[in-house]
Amino acid sequence: MKLGALGEDRLLDQILLHLPRGTGQKVFAGSADDCAIVEIPENKKYLVLKTDCVVEGVHFVHGTDASDVGWKAMMRPLSDFAAASAVPHFALVTLIVPQQTNAAWVRELYRGLRRAANRFEVTIVGGETSKTQGPIAIAVSVTGFVEKRRAASRRGGRSGDDLFVTGWLGGALKQKHLKFVARIVESRWLTKNFSIHAMMDLSDGLGSDLPRLARASKVGFDIELENLPVSCGATIDKAISEGEDYELLFAISSQDRTRLEQKWRRKFPKLPLTRIGSLNRKSQIANRKLPGGYVHFQQPR
């Protein structure tokens, strides 16, 4: 069977079932989550690891400003750090480029990588380059830490929790996907002040990502479509399925709702925080309100 027919989620599910576990290492969150979060000896914090890549023709079109490409390549794994409420420290860059690429292009790429790293005081400690006969690809892996009680994963959502998203959804492919800032500041503030039950970043679109959070938490969900914070000029369809939003989606006790909304408005007056629905027991048919056509937008099987 070809990969295209199988789908990334299912292939990874199959493969990762068979991955080995090292001895003496405790894995808090693993390959099914945004970041890997592991316990290490002699350290009160978890070690947090994430790798991600951008590929020409997939994550950016030929001719995109190289500095924007670098920014995006660095911000994507940093957005996963936001999802884990982790603090990034070090980055490694793997650069796969054709030999006819202009050196000036690569310098601009690194300018974008550096600017994005600087934004969160991340040090680029190493890199590797390889030639290729194909399109340009840049993989960035980031290492950092998170306090054990503040580590967020997709798994802790509970029936009855409110679901919130930051910012606006949809329309990111126009511009935002090359310019976004990982929601690390917001995420760190959230776990400092509240008990966040489950969290992730929205990279594939709410319609694909929310079912992953629900599945990991073993609950169902109920979305109030009329409350979705749809970007100016975008449609509900795009807000659900376009992807590349890099906003936070999280679950929090409904008892915290009022305090959260008040404190958020004071702390981040320019960034909306929207309650879009709730988690519920899995058996319930919760997507009854969804219009037809959102094939991605299904309850977890």
Add this chain to the structure above:
Amino acid sequence: MKLGALGEDRLLDQILLHLPRGTGQKVFAGSADDCAIVEIPENKKYLVLKTDCVVEGVHFVHGTDASDVGWKAMMRPLSDFAAASAVPHFALVTLIVPQQTNAAWVRELYRGLRRAANRFEVTIVGGETSKTQGPIAIAVSVTGFVEKRRAASRRGGRSGDDLFVTGWLGGALKQKHLKFVARIVESRWLTKNFSIHAMMDLSDGLGSDLPRLARASKVGFDIELENLPVSCGATIDKAISEGEDYELLFAISSQDRTRLEQKWRRKFPKLPLTRIGSLNRKSQIANRKLPGGYVHFQQPR
């Protein structure tokens, strides 16, 4: 200027000069070394980071057994851990594949990745996949630790040190480049029992790699060509410039020579350890013995 004309070393030199340093982080070895080796809070050991990739058409030919490709993709960064005398713990895999790739191929690839990881009790804690219109590429990033007094880099070589290599050089492209085992056991034994002044793994060939070690140590070198451990069926030319040997090259005080050779023979009776020359003061013209034609094989500028 095109990358092909510029060369990887010079481009990386130029780019990495401008990389930022995060605050409060001490970098023992950075982007010019085999691994990044950094100090982290609350931990007596250094954190060690390395990423590397294999690309179809560059590091393996189309049609290569997928399990061998996975093995090589994992062993390459592990070989850099051997160079640093570090213990690897966690790996992340970035897989860039065309959608028409067979899922069975990917499963075999992961079988090779897992087998190589298991060999050193490394846990694959996460991964990411992307489609591409180009050739297959696999990037593996590995995280681990090393005791501060045992961390090896390319930088500590001293004038008068003996230069040793493990195993045989040359002819690796026939078979060995897909089957090699990173010299982690040997490297850990070396730093446990001896003071290793400088060390690296030979991936691009002695003729390219030794000048890098000498340059990082700010010394010159003198090679005894007649003593090179040339693989069965290979030539001196191949032993110097073919690459993909993944053997260790290290510098050690000449006072330790006899004790090292005796203890090594008892510990690793099947693996030769060969003294191939020495480090000397930079001003000396040390490559006078080299036959013409080895353009790579020059003193550091």
